[in-house]
Amino acid sequence: MHPDRESAWQAPADAKEQPRQVRRILRLFRPYRGRLAVVGLLVGAASLVSVATPFLLKEILDVAIPEGRTGLLSLLALGMILGAVLTSVFGVLQTLISTTVGQRVMHDLRTAVYGRLQRMSLAFFTRTRTGEVQSRIANDIGGMQATVTSTATSLVSNLTSVVATIVAMVVLDWRLTVVSLLLLPVFVWISRRVGRERRKITTQRQKQMAAMAATVTESLSVSGILLGRTMGRSDSLTRAFADESEGLVDLEVRSNMAGRWRMAVITIVMAAMPAGHYWAARLAHQHGGPGVSHGTNVAVVSR
Template sequence: MEPNPPTRARGSRKLSAAEKEQAKHVSLARIGRLFTQHRGRLAGVVLIIVVSSILAMASPFLLREVIDRALPERDVRLLVWLVLGMVAVAAVTAALGVVQTWQSTKVGQLVMHRLRVDVFTHLQRQSVGFFTRTRTGEVQSRITNDIGGMEAVVTNTATSIASNLTTAVATAVAMAALSWRLSLVSLVVLPPAIYLTRKVASMRREITAQRQRELADLNVTIEEGLSVSGVRLSKTMGAGGAVIRRFTESSERLIDLELRSELAGRWRMASMSIIFAAIPAIIYLSAGLPMTAGSLSIGTLVAFTGLQAGLFRPLMGLLGVGVQLTSSLALFARIFEYLDLPVEVAEPAYPKPLPAVRGHLRFEDVTFAYPGSETAAVAGVSLDVPAGTSLALVGETGSGKSTIAALIARLYDPGSGRITIDGVDLRDLRLADLASVVGVVSQETYLLHTTVRENLRYAKPDATDAEIEAAAAAARIHDLIASLPEGYDTVVGSRGYRFSGGEQQRIAIARTLLRDPRILVLDEATSALDNETERAVQRAFDDLAEGRTTITIAHRLSTVRAADQIAVVDHGRIIERGTHDSLVAGAGAYATLAA
């Protein structure tokens, strides 16, 4: 029997009151600011639209002259000029339309590019804590699905508004010039059209938000179900059927939401179409009534009905843009939510330099608790690690050792106290400067799906091949890589699955060593290695530790016996400190661990 992992409730989840409120309060001014730096190009587009709209208004008047003068009077010369004028108007407006589309699409794509880069950059600045709280598929969905869903709005909205508004105004003026009485008859449809459009927009906004959340859930299922780790888990746990059902149910809910999104308000808009179709008939009836009969020429009537049909198109376009913009507010709300996230680990406003790094590391009464936790993971820790010396952190699993290592790399900031390198608070250092000083090798390795060479060069983009090979040799992995048919150009595979766990870890070690950091943090760095390889790598670490400050976290105490000082961590506190011999002689917690 297959295990059945928890699945989401059937049916589309309704928006919470907070989510509805968030979408409602997206500022149109903020959306407008996305286009600010493209004002010049947009002004050019608007100018093209205005010129096109004015030119297009000439056609009905040319048509009236054809019907009322050129044809009845059999004036061939006038007829030819009028026809050539109609063709010229069509050609010029078509050419201007191509230029307008090119420019407006370029503006839209530039805005989309800026949004994608801004969201990605801002998320890169978030602390590790954000990514431990957020599903990977959710983040990917906002950058791809949500921003992609905004493409039509961002690309076409501004120009659609300008184009339709200009056309509507020009058409209305031309209609009034032909017959102001018939113009009034044509415009009676506006109030119900505006009312119905607002109703439809409200419906689509909520459906759009639900659809994007369902797309995010689908992305999460794909991420969890089709990654190498996810496939291995589902196969070994026999959960393949349950994963497929979860994906199928999510996809079915998307079908329902897509249908609802497309059909929302369709019957209302269909009613408007009937009314629009009836208006020409009313105009013909008005022209034929005894009180108005003979006051309009046939040419004027034909030209007017042509203009009237042309008026409803831009009016409906404007109303359609309103529906599209309102329904997209849910997408903007999700994107702006990410852009408004506070940066927990921020760059200093006035960074301090570290001109000559010695590597003297100090913890001064440091306390830290993970967001949402009431218990401190690190509590009142004070440590002094002189430059060039080694510190080993030992203790039971979950005691806080890895959290201390994360604080050294400034993956988090302490809630109180401070951590310094050569007397400078880590929060006063540029993040890039800190990364060049502190190198971390953790028990969880992550290799990019590219070649071994590019994985190593990730740490130092300008590294030479000789430097890459030297780092690999120091990590005792060079001989293995060199023996492969493609050597350093071997693709490691997704998450490094081309190599064994121990080989992945040695590549990760080489990647860190390539940066030559003054402070080396080894968080269970040899946990995936066999005894013989561990001893070889440990000898390499011993050689590399010369002149460096080294912090080692290990469960196997044999790897830390020679450390200059050993600190025993328990529930986030340092309960013992000393050398291996002194701690064993003290018969305390360390002696128990070493027994």
């Protein structure tokens, strides 16, 4: 490694380098392919079980209750209960395995970063503040914990559930499915906008946390305290730290509020969609189209 090629911590790569970084992240999971395959099977099984629920509900509302078939009603109700039990069991096992894999990946990543730092030249450490190096190991890698332990699994689970749900809705009634999917592109666009905004704020927040850690390490060490008191800089150092902390407060608020209004709009629309389903079903019936049963309506809305 050439010293002239080493530099202080760099900002995240631009969009052109993101695919390369995604491949690097995927390589971290390569030693745990077997466990990840089990997680995938559990996710698929849970999705299949959950898809059966609206069909059971449709049969209860359209057949078992109107026709007074108590035996069929009992079987369908037991089927719904069994589906809930299986979904919960699969979810617990999935969480256990994915969390274990995520923590092992975090361990591998922390060890690799520490080993890499041990091999860096002295020139790197003269250009990089000690507290910043510590912050990168503690805060940056720690910030990835939720991603490698839960977010990735949730992404796969949600994607599988969406596909299975769309298939089930099409089987139940394709017209109501079209009504449900009309706003999907808008929701995807809003979510991507919010994601990009939060990514920028998170980058700024991590830099601010690194700066604060560097200030604390340098000013609160024995040599830093002696130097600060000797030169009478205690008050100025306190004010500088307060300014950095104030900046972090602003970034934390922006991070938590980023996209909140947009997501609130999505929540309102999702809450209003059942009424849209019922209205569309009634409108289709009034214009001479084939009617939609109450069971189908409720089953589609429940998805």
